[in-house]
Amino acid sequence: MLPKIIMTPEDIRRTLARMAHEIIERNKSIENLVLVGMRTRGVPLARRLAATIASFEQAEIPVGALDFSLYRDDLARLDLQPIVKSTDIPVNIDGRTIILVDDVLYTGRSTRAAMDALIDLGRPEQIQLAVLIDRGHRELPLRADYVGKNIPSSRHEDIQVKLTETDGLDEVAIIAQSSLKEGQQ
Amino acid sequence: MRQVQQKDTLTVKPEAPPLLWRHHHILDLDDFTLEEIELVLKTSDAMKEVLSRAIKKVPALRGKTIITLFYEPSTRTRTSFELAAKNLSADVVNLSAGTSSIVKGECLIDTLSTLEALGADIVIMRHPMSGAPYIAAKYLKASMVNAGDGWHAHPTQALLDLYTIREHKGSLKELKVTIIGDIKHSRVARSNIWGLTTMGAKVTLCCPFTLLPAGLNHRQDQFPKVTIEASIEHALDGADVVMALRLQRERQPSGLLPSIREYVRLYQLTESRLAKAKPDVIVLHPGPVNEDIEIASSVARGPRSVINEQAANGVAVRMALLYLLAGSRQL
Amino acid sequence: MSELLIQNGHIIDPSQGLDETGSLLIRNGQISWLGLGKSSPPQPDFDVINAEGLIVCPGFIDLHCHLREPGYEEKETIASGSRAAARGGFTTICCMPNTNPPLDNQAAIDYVKLVATKEGVVRILPIGCISRGRKGKELAEMAELAQAGAIAFSDDGQPVRSSRLLRQAMEYSLAFGRPIIDHCQDAELSQGGLMNEGIIATRLGLSGIPAAAEEVAIARDLALAELTGARLHVAHVSSQGSVELIRRAKEKGIRVTAEATPHHLTLTEEKVIGYDTNAKVNPPLRTQQDIKALICGLNDGVIDIIATDHAPHTENDKRCEFARAPFGISGFETALGSLMNLVHEGKLSLRLLIAKLTSEPAKITGNRYGKLGTLEVGAPADVTILNPGLEWVVDTKDFVSKGKNTPLDGERLKGKVMATIAQGRLVYKDDGITIERKAH
Numbered sequence: 001m002l003p004k005i006i007m008t009p010e011d012i013r014r015t016l017a018r019m020a021h022e023i024i025e026r027n028k029s030i031e032n033l034v035l036v037g038m039r040t041r042g043v044p045l046a047r048r049l050a051a052t053i054a055s056f057e058q059a060e061i062p063v064g065a066l067d068f069s070l071y072r073d074d075l076a077r078l079d080l081q082p083i084v085k086s087t088d089i090p091v092n093i094d095g096r097t098i099i100l101v102d103d104v105l106y107t108g109r110s111t112r113a114a115m116d117a118l119i120d121l122g123r124p125e126q127i128q129l130a131v132l133i134d135r136g137h138r139e140l141p142l143r144a145d146y147v148g149k150n151i152p153s154s155r156h157e158d159i160q161v162k163l164t165e166t167d168g169l170d171e172v173a174i175i176a177q178s179s180l181k182e183g184q185q
Numbered sequence: 186m187r188q189v190q191q192k193d194t195l196t197v198k199p200e201a202p203p204l205l206w207r208h209h210h211i212l213d214l215d216d217f218t219l220e221e222i223e224l225v226l227k228t229s230d231a232m233k234e235v236l237s238r239a240i241k242k243v244p245a246l247r248g249k250t251i252i253t254l255f256y257e258p259s260t261r262t263r264t265s266f267e268l269a270a271k272n273l274s275a276d277v278v279n280l281s282a283g284t285s286s287i288v289k290g291e292c293l294i295d296t297l298s299t300l301e302a303l304g305a306d307i308v309i310m311r312h313p314m315s316g317a318p319y320i321a322a323k324y325l326k327a328s329m330v331n332a333g334d335g336w337h338a339h340p341t342q343a344l345l346d347l348y349t350i351r352e353h354k355g356s357l358k359e360l361k362v363t364i365i366g367d368i369k370h371s372r373v374a375r376s377n378i379w380g381l382t383t384m385g386a387k388v389t390l391c392c393p394f395t396l397l398p399a400g401l402n403h404r405q406d407q408f409p410k411v412t413i414e415a416s417i418e419h420a421l422d423g424a425d426v427v428m429a430l431r432l433q434r435e436r437q438p439s440g441l442l443p444s445i446r447e448y449v450r451l452y453q454l455t456e457s458r459l460a461k462a463k464p465d466v467i468v469l470h471p472g473p474v475n476e477d478i479e480i481a482s483s484v485a486r487g488p489r490s491v492i493n494e495q496a497a498n499g500v501a502v503r504m505a506l507l508y509l510l511a512g513s514r515q516l
Numbered sequence: 517m518s519e520l521l522i523q524n525g526h527i528i529d530p531s532q533g534l535d536e537t538g539s540l541l542i543r544n545g546q547i548s549w550l551g552l553g554k555s556s557p558p559q560p561d562f563d564v565i566n567a568e569g570l571i572v573c574p575g576f577i578d579l580h581c582h583l584r585e586p587g588y589e590e591k592e593t594i595a596s597g598s599r600a601a602a603r604g605g606f607t608t609i610c611c612m613p614n615t616n617p618p619l620d621n622q623a624a625i626d627y628v629k630l631v632a633t634k635e636g637v638v639r640i641l642p643i644g645c646i647s648r649g650r651k652g653k654e655l656a657e658m659a660e661l662a663q664a665g666a667i668a669f670s671d672d673g674q675p676v677r678s679s680r681l682l683r684q685a686m687e688y689s690l691a692f693g694r695p696i697i698d699h700c701q702d703a704e705l706s707q708g709g710l711m712n713e714g715i716i717a718t719r720l721g722l723s724g725i726p727a728a729a730e731e732v733a734i735a736r737d738l739a740l741a742e743l744t745g746a747r748l749h750v751a752h753v754s755s756q757g758s759v760e761l762i763r764r765a766k767e768k769g770i771r772v773t774a775e776a777t778p779h780h781l782t783l784t785e786e787k788v789i790g791y792d793t794n795a796k797v798n799p800p801l802r803t804q805q806d807i808k809a810l811i812c813g814l815n816d817g818v819i820d821i822i823a824t825d826h827a828p829h830t831e832n833d834k835r836c837e838f839a840r841a842p843f844g845i846s847g848f849e850t851a852l853g854s855l856m857n858l859v860h861e862g863k864l865s866l867r868l869l870i871a872k873l874t875s876e877p878a879k880i881t882g883n884r885y886g887k888l889g890t891l892e893v894g895a896p897a898d899v900t901i902l903n904p905g906l907e908w909v910v911d912t913k914d915f916v917s918k919g920k921n922t923p924l925d926g927e928r929l930k931g932k933v934m935a936t937i938a939q940g941r942l943v944y945k946d947d948g949i950t951i952e953r954k955a956h
Contacts, residue, residue, distance in 0.1 A: 067231060070243035070273075070508070083227060084508065086234035120240045215719075293837060314837040315721035316791030335839070337721025372721060399724055400715030408719045 003160060003173035006151060012132070012170045015148040016045070019130060020052035022146050027097060030057050032125070034093060036064045038102040038114050039085055044165035045132060046101040064089030066100070071113035093122040103161040105131040105147075108140035133172060135159050206509050210322045210329040213338035214379040222347065222384060228505035229348050229498070235272065236501055246273035246511050252305040254296070255332070256282045256312045261472060261496065262332055262342075266309050269503035273511075275307075297321050307510060310334075315372075328510045336370050342471055343376035345502040347384060349495050350426055353467050358385035363420045363462075365391045365452055366430025366479055369398045369441075373471045374430060382409035389413070391420035392452065395441045417452055424462040428469045429454045429480045445478065454480045459489065467491045519543050519954070520937070521557060522899065525567025529574055530871035531878070531890035540572065542897040545940030550893055564952040567901055570934060573870045574889050575607025575638075575898030577877035579775060580672070580697070580751055580823035581848070583609075583640070586627060587616025592828040592918045594628065595635040597848075600826070600917030602943040604848035605873075605933035607898035608639040608888055609826075610881070613650065614673035620645035620656040625664035637943040638936075639898070641667045641885060646685045646696060652677050655685055662692040667881050670697035672751060675733055677703055679740065686746035695747035695773065695880060700733035700758070701725075701799065710839060712785040712800040720788065722838065725800050727755035734758050738765040741772055749880060750774040752825050754799040756809035763818045773880055775823040776810045778851045779923075781858065787923045793834045793841035795923040797827070811863050814872060821880065822872045824851050828919020846919030850910055852902060854924060856931025859904070866904060897940040901949070906932045 007015070027033055030053065037046030043065045050061045069084045100114055115127060130146035135153045153159060153174060162171045206224070214222070235243055251270040255263055263279065270277045282296065293312075300308055307328045310318055315335030322329045333339040347357065354360060362381050368374045368390050381388050389412040390397065402410055414420035421427060432448060442448050459466065468480075468490045476482040485492060520542045527538040527550075534552075541549040541557045549557045578601065584592040592600075594611075601609045611628065613619030619628065625642050632640035644661030646669045648654045658669060669689055676682040676698055689696055706729040711717050713724025734750060738761060741748040750762060753774050762774050779797060784804055787795035795801060813819035827844025834841050858864040878889025887895040910927045912920035936944040942951075 070231075070235065070245040072245070083224065084231040084505075085227075086231045088234075116244070120243070121238060292832075292835075294835060312837070314839040316838040319791045320835075320837065335721050375719075375721060398718035399713045399726075400718050403715040407715050 003175045005171060005173050007149065007172035009170035012148075012172065015132065016048055017052055019146045019148055020049050020056070023049065023099060023130065024053060024057060026145070030059050030061065032095075032097050033099060034062050034064060034089070034091060034096045035099050035101055036066050036089060036118070038100060038110065039065055039067045041103040041161055041163055041166055042066075042101045044163050045103060046099075049101060049130065062089075062091045064091075066114055066117055068110065068113040068117045071116045073109060073113065087117065087121070089121065093118065093124050095123070095125050097126040097128065098124045099128045099130050099145075101130045103131070103163075104133045104135060104159055105129070105144050106135050106137060106159075108138045108142040111142050112140055132161060133159055206512060208510070210318070210331075211340050211506055211510065212318050212322060212329065212331045214340045214343050214376050214383070215338075217380070217383065219383055219385075222344070222380060225344055225502070225505055225509065226348050226351060228509060229344075229502045232504040232508070233498070233501040235504070241272050242274055243272070244274045245508055246270070246275035249275040249306040249511055250278070250304050251275045251307045251309065251507070252278045252280060252300050252303075253309045253332070254280045254282060254300065255310070257333070259311060259333075262311065262499075265496070265499040266330075266332065266503050268500050269507055272500070272504055273507055275507070293317060293320060294324050297325055301325055301327050307507065330506065330510070333372055335372065336375070337372050338376045339372040339471075340376050341499070341503055341506060342373050343380040344506070345495055345499045346373075346377055346428070346469055346471070347380050348498050348502050349469060349491055350467065352494070352498070353491065354425060356385075357381065360386040360425045361389065361423055362386050362426040362428065363389045363391060363414075363424040364428045364430065365417065365420065365454060367396045367433050368392050368430070369396045370433050371430050377428065378409055378411060382411075386426075387412070389420050389424070391415070391417050393442060393448065417454075417458055418461055421458055421461040424466055426467055426469065427454065427459065427462060431471065431473065431475055432479050449478060453478065454484055456481060456483055456487070459484055469495060472496065519562035520940075520942070520951075521562045521564045522567050522572055522901065523564055524554075525570050525572035525901065527552075527572045527891065528867055528870050529874075529891040530867060531574065531875040532892060534891070535867055538572075540891060540899070542899070542937065542940050545897055547891055547893050547895050547897050547899075550891060561954055563954050565901070565935065565949060566952070569903070571866070571870075571902045571904055572891075573900055573902070574874040574891050575900045575936060575938060576605045576852075576873040577608040577881065577889050578606045578824050578826070578848075579610050579668075579749070579821060579877050579880060580777075581609050581611055581826040582614065582828065582844070583611040584828060585615065585631065586624070590830050590918070591833070593635070594631045594640065596916065596918050597826070597828070598632070598636040598638045598640060599943075600846075600848040600915065602637050602936045602938065603916050603933065604824075604851050605900040605902060605936050605944075606638060606848060606851075607900065607936060607938040607943075608641060608881070608885075610641045610643050610667055612643050612670060612672045613645045614671075618645050618650045619643070619666070620648055620650065620661070622660050622664040625661060625666055629665055637941070638938045639885065639896075641665070641881065643668045643670050643672075643697065645669065646671045646676060647681060650674060652681060655681070655688060658685075658689055658692060662694055666694065667885070668695045668697050668749065670699070670751070672697060672699045675699050675701040675703060679736060682737065683740050683744060686740055686744040686748070690744070690746055693882070695749040697749045697751050698733070698737050699751045700730050700737055702729045702732045705729035705732065709800075710796065711788050712802045714785060714803065716785045716788060720791065722788075725798075727757055727802065727806070730755050730799055731757040731761060734761050738762070738770055738772060741765070742768070742770045746771065748772045752777050752780060752799055752823070753810065753813070753819060754780045754802055754806060756806045759809045759813040759818055763813070763816075766818060773820040774813070774818065775821045776814065776819045777823060777825045778847060778854045779845050781807060781810055781814075781822070782854050783923065791838045792923055793836070793838055794845065794921045794925070796838060796841050796843055797845050798843035811858065814864060814868065820872070821877045822851075822855065822869075823877070824848055826917070826919075828917050829921050830918070831920060834921050844919075844921060845923065846915065846917050846921045848917060849915055850922055850924050850929070852933050853908065853910070853929030853931050856904060856929065860930055897937055899937040900933060901935040902931065902933050903948070904931045906930070906934075906948075908932050
C-alpha cells in the first residue's frame, strides 16, 4: 500500500508558523513559557516553534525534552523495547506555563504519561498541549490546545510523520495497514 | 533544574531501530551481544537522570512484585536492588534464606515455586552454588535475576563496572583492563571478562597461579581470550583500567596461598605499582574493600579510585535491567 | 518356554570366532544346538523367533552396576534394576556393594542372592567389599565373601585411600582368585570437584576434578599390583593419561584389566553446560581427546571391557543445585544404543564391541557361575538379539529402571536391543519381535 502524502514540507512550515502565532496570541507573558518536546519527534517540533516565536517576539523561550517511557501504561504489551532516553529540561518548571509538543495526538495515553512525568518534575502553573496532527480516537478525556492539522483516520491506518532532524525530510503521510501496533506512533 | 552529564540531548539523531529485548532472565553476560550491553548502558543513563531528580520515583513497574532471595549475606547488593525496584514503584519483599536452609536440604525449586505462587514477577537471587539461577530459570515463569551464584557470574556487577568505565573513558574498545586477585573464585571477574571482551576491551589477569582457574585460552569457543601475567608490574604497564578483587578468604580451602602477607607483598595494588599504569587510569573494586590487603588504602581513597561511583551507578544499572525485564515476556 | 529356535540371524560370537548367518536352539535353559548357514535343528518342534536382518550374540555381561538394594530402594531395586538390565541386553550383571548395609559379610551377600533369585530376571553376581563397612580401615572377610558368591572385591563409590590397606587386600585376595576392583581417584586432588577440571569448569564456575586425580591413583594401584602379583581391575577409566599408564603396565606383564563406560566413550564435559545434573558423574565426562584415547584403548586391548556403572537416582535427588546433586548416570537402557554410534562412525567394529560386552568380561568373571559370554553348545542360554540400524529416541518415561537420570533423554540413537533371553527365559522383547508358537 503506497503512503498518501498529506503534508508537504511547505505545508508543515506554514502550519508550524500558524501554531507559533496562536501560542503567542493566547499567552500573555511569553517569558513564562517553556516548550517541552515529547520524545522523539516532539523535540525538533518544539525547537522549531521556539525559533519561530523568537523571531517574532525577540524572546528566547527555553526548550526541553521529555522522555515519558517510564510512565507508560502499556509496557508489557509492546513487542519492541523502546529505548529510554533521558529527560532534559534546562529550567525549573515550577510556576511556569509548559507547552507539551508532540507530533501526533491519537489515544491520548502518551499525553497522560507525559503529564505525569512533568508533574513529578515540579509544579507548573499550566500545561498546554500543541500537536502537529490530531488523528482522533481519543481513549482519555484530553484535547490539544494547538492543533496543526486534523486528520480523521481509521484504526487501520497509520499516520507517519517525518522530520528533517530525525528522518532526513519533512513529510506527513497516511498508510493503510492491516495490523496497527498498539502504542507505536 | 539543569540535569547532569548529558552532552546535548536535544539534538535528535535519526533513531536506531528499537531492539527486541530477548532476555527474560539475567543470568550471565555470556549471552549478551554488544548491542544489548549498549542498550542496558543507555537505559542506565536515563535512570541516572531520574536519580538526580527530587522525586526519584517513576511508575514504570507499578504493580509488579519483586522478591529478593539472598542465600548469602550482602547488605550492599541487596539494598542496591531494593532501591532500584522501589524507584520504579515496584513492590519489594526481601527474603534472607541463609545458608542454614541449604544445609537443612530445603529444596530450592520448592522455595521458588512458592514465591511464584505468591505472585513474584521478578526474583533476584544470590546463591552460594554456581548454576543455581539456571534451575530457577528452567522451572519458573517469573524472571530470574542473578545477584551472584557461587564462583560463576555476577552480571549486574559487571554491567555497572562497564557503565562506570564508560563514564570515564567513553568507549571500551581497545581499552587495556587489568584484573588483579583471586580470579579462580571470582564471579565478578568472570562476568567482567565476558562483558569487557564483548565490548572490545583487552583483559589481562594477574594473580598467583594457584588462584588462576584452569584451561584459560584453551578453547576460545567456550571462554574469551585473556592475557595472563604473573608479575603485577607487567600487568599494570599501560593499563587504562585496573580492577582489584577482594581476597576471598571465605571461599578458599586452605593452602592456595602460603600467607596473606606474601599475597600483599606480591599483588597489593599500591601507589608505586599503580604509577606503571596510564596517568589517567581508573581503579575499580567490587567491594567491600579489604584496605591494605588487596589494595592500599591510599589508592582506594585516592584520586584514581572510582569505587564510590560504582556503588552509585549500581542503582541506576539495576533500575535499567529491571525496567527492561518488565517489558519482556516468557517466550 | 522350554524350546526356542532363534532362526536365520547374523550370529556374532567372538568367543567362538563366529560371524555369519545361523540359527540356535535353546532347550532347558541351555544352548542345545547351533547351526550355521541355512541348516535346521534335528527335531522341528519349538517356538521360533525369526532373527533375519538382526544380530544374535551372547547376552551382555556388565561387570559394574549399582542396584541400590538393600538400603536405597527408592532409587532402584534388584527387581527394577535387573529388568532394566534385560531391556539393555544384559543377562549377567555384577552389583557393587555400596548398599546399606554394605555387602561386607555373608548375610548381606545371601540377602542379595535371595532377592535376586526371587525377583531378579537376569543373573546377578554380587561384588563384596574390600574393607569392613567400606570404611577403608580394615579388611573385610574376603574368604567368607568369596564363599558366599562374591565374584570380585571393591569399595566402589570410594577409592581405597590407604595404600597399606590396598596392598594387604591385594595380597590376601590372591588366595581366592578374584580381582580387586578399584575406583581410582586421589581423594585430596579431587576434593570438592564436580566435573572435569578445564575450561568448561572455569566457565561454569564449578570446582574441577583433574585427570591427574585418576592417573595418580592408577599409578599407585599398578605399582602395588606389580608388587603383589594380584589381579587388579581398574573401574571406569576416563582419561588419556590413564590409558597410557595401563598400556605400559600390561606391556610389563602386570595383571591388570580395565573397563570404560558407554558415557565416557561417547560424551564430553560439554554435556554439563547448562548445569544438567544428569551429566554429573564420577569420574567426570572429559574431553574429545580422552574419548579418542579410550577408543584407541578398546581397539588395542588396553581397555578390556565395557561396563555401564549404572547408577540410578531419584528425580528428586537430581533436581537441585549442581553442587548438591549426587553423581551417577542410569545407563543400562542406553548402553547399546549409544555405543552403536562408535560402530556407525567406523571407530569400533561391531564384533569388537560385542566382544567387549561378552567374551572379554567373561574372562574376568570366570566360569564359576557357568560358561558365560558365549553361544557354545551346552552354555547357559544367555542370548541378546539386536537391530544395529534401528533408529529410536530415548524417552526416560519408557525406562524400566527407577533411575531416569541420563543426559541422553530425547537423543536419537541408532541400534537397539530387540530381545533378551536369560538362562533360556525371554526376559525382554521389543514389540518389533514376534514369536511363532509351535503347533500342538
